[in-house]
Amino acid sequence: MSVPVDMSIATPRPEATAPAAPAPAALIADGLVRRFGARAAVDGVSLALAPGACLALFGPNGAGKTTLLRMLGGLLKPTSGTVTLAGHRLPGDGAVRRLIGLISHHSMLYAALTARENVRFAAECQGLVEADAATTAALERLQVLDRADTPVRLLSRGLQQRVSIARALVHQPRLVLLDEPYTGLDDVGARALTDALRALRNDGATLVLVTHHLGEGLAFATEAAIMLRGTIVATEAVTAAADDRVSANGLASTQAFAERYRDLVMAGGA
């Protein structure tokens, strides 16, 4: 049962600072390398994503997807190479970091605090002036407002993940990085997540989604890539229809991609 989720609610006040000149691409990674000792977890990755693009990144365990994602989010410094977001180098100052939202299979919540307290804390850390209003709006969008004052540890895994998504999106980031967000989610939760992400993408945000679920990944991705042993070995644009109905085009495209993925992984000996 699909409940429409409207993510494009514009907040009343305009931004206080002068608007930045539009950048040609929202996220640019150039020659990213990250070594741990002699081992290169990420060994030369470059990509460019325009606003509104969604990259679905697939790959076996140990391919370096999480390491790449952490570099894209400014949590990890590359051994060499650069990441640029909206023209600013990462890791950057507060203004750039405010553009980023992180979602992962870890909830990044404080179990003893309520959903509202968790999301409010995140809103205040991002410096939102109307933290309370933004918190309520975010919880409402993810349909957990009725459980807002329950301690997170008492919520089911699916509800926790929705609170985590509310936490990640409360400040309306322009770049959302997702590390296997569907892990442990039930159907309702997965549906709410997909709806929220699709709305974000329609609003012009850039998404990078790391997942093992080909179906969910390709459902609203605009590009797909396969990562093996630290490098991206294949990319392609996704032409599947961006709605619930999986068109004949979409199904064929998914199957073809799945076969290619399987071949590449087998060939890579992973």
Added chain:
Amino acid sequence: MAVSLPGAAPAPPAARGGVDGLLIVALVACAGVIVRALAFTPVDAMQGPAQKILYLHAPAAIVGLYFASGLVAISSLMYLWLKDPRLDRIAESSAEIAVVFLSIVLATGPLWGKTAWGTWWVWDARLTSTLFFWFLFVAYLVLRGAIEEPQARARLSAVMGGLATLLVPFIHLTVYLFRTMHPTPVVLKPSAPSMSGQMLSTFGMSTMAFILLFAALLRLRVRWATLRDANLERQSV
């Protein structure tokens, strides 16, 4: 012409004769000093033959407290700046050698105290500082042992090493202030014994021998660590 000592790692081809030569020189020097201290140096009038432990105790303290500790501090701080794994290996090796030398100090101190003036422990500046630093270096080594990932291990132990550098003056100051408030008998002067000319030269020679020994042990230990790390990297790639 590689000389192999029992128990030592085989010298890498590039250093044939180098490391082992230094160790031999150092061991010979130490043996020579021991002989000189026991047979050719006058016996102290007040404390008797037991005073000769000083020739072991004080130089060990000098090497342990100043050379080894200083090296741990410097290499830790430089690692935080330069991130060079060689600096981490130097810090690791110096810390182990520091524990060895400080253990010698802590073992000989009570021996000397008991035989020379009848108490097992004297709260003199050197012995007390040594005790605290011994705990500090043991903690440093335990920390290293508790982290498996090499980069994280190097980084976190360098943080501790760097902070330990700042701790040093505070410990010395605490001990000094404590002793000012609770002075030990002036007659015995364990920290600054008065020595005749011959005793002073034995003391000086002993210190030099220990410094040589420290250098030799350090080189051996750093080489061993380099080989170990190279081995681990080959296995993990």
Added chain:
Amino acid sequence: MTIASRPAVRVPGFLADSWRIARKDLLIEFRTRSAFLAAAVFAVLSVAIFRFTWDATAVPAIDLAPPVLWVIFTFSGLLGLNRSFGVELADRAMDAMLASPMSREAVFAGKALANLVFVALVQALTIPAIALFFDLPAGAWWWSVVGVAVLAMIGLTAVGTLFAAVASNTRLAEMLLPMLALPFFVPVVIPAAQATALLLAGRPVSDVASWIKMLVAFDLVFVAACTVAFPYTLDE
């Protein structure tokens, strides 16, 4: 990029960030209460045990009270420090904080502040307990003792919070933290104990000046050093 839909922000300062983090930590702690109860029970029980094993004819109360106070201070402080980073690592909440605009130094200051409040509350129980159990005479010098305790708390929390961050990266975190931190507590606990002993004996504050100066110096140096060192404990 559409600008109109971005929410309004006001960049919070270092103090606001730190205070928010401290408040969050304290809220969590007092909702679960586990560590505080453990520390408080440990402190009061220890005082009682010391009291009952004490032979009043052999050692006067004024000689025993300072060591008891500072031994308990050291170990109850450690109990509180252990939980400091556990809550961040459980569900990777630390990642969210690090990805936000807040500075690493603010994260450290916030955590240290929360620990300081924790330790202060335990001390607020311990000091009266000791005064009570050991029948210490009341007097104006109690305020000097409290002053010494405050100075000692600052140094202990700074160093303890940093080593809690270091230890949280290791396998044996809870066992490792005392080993790492105790050598650093020495220049805090010895001056504090000596100063307390002199003050309880009725000596004027000027007599303990050098001990107090050392505490102040330690606080200044290590609060700065630990704040600078904290970012190096993060895996970045």
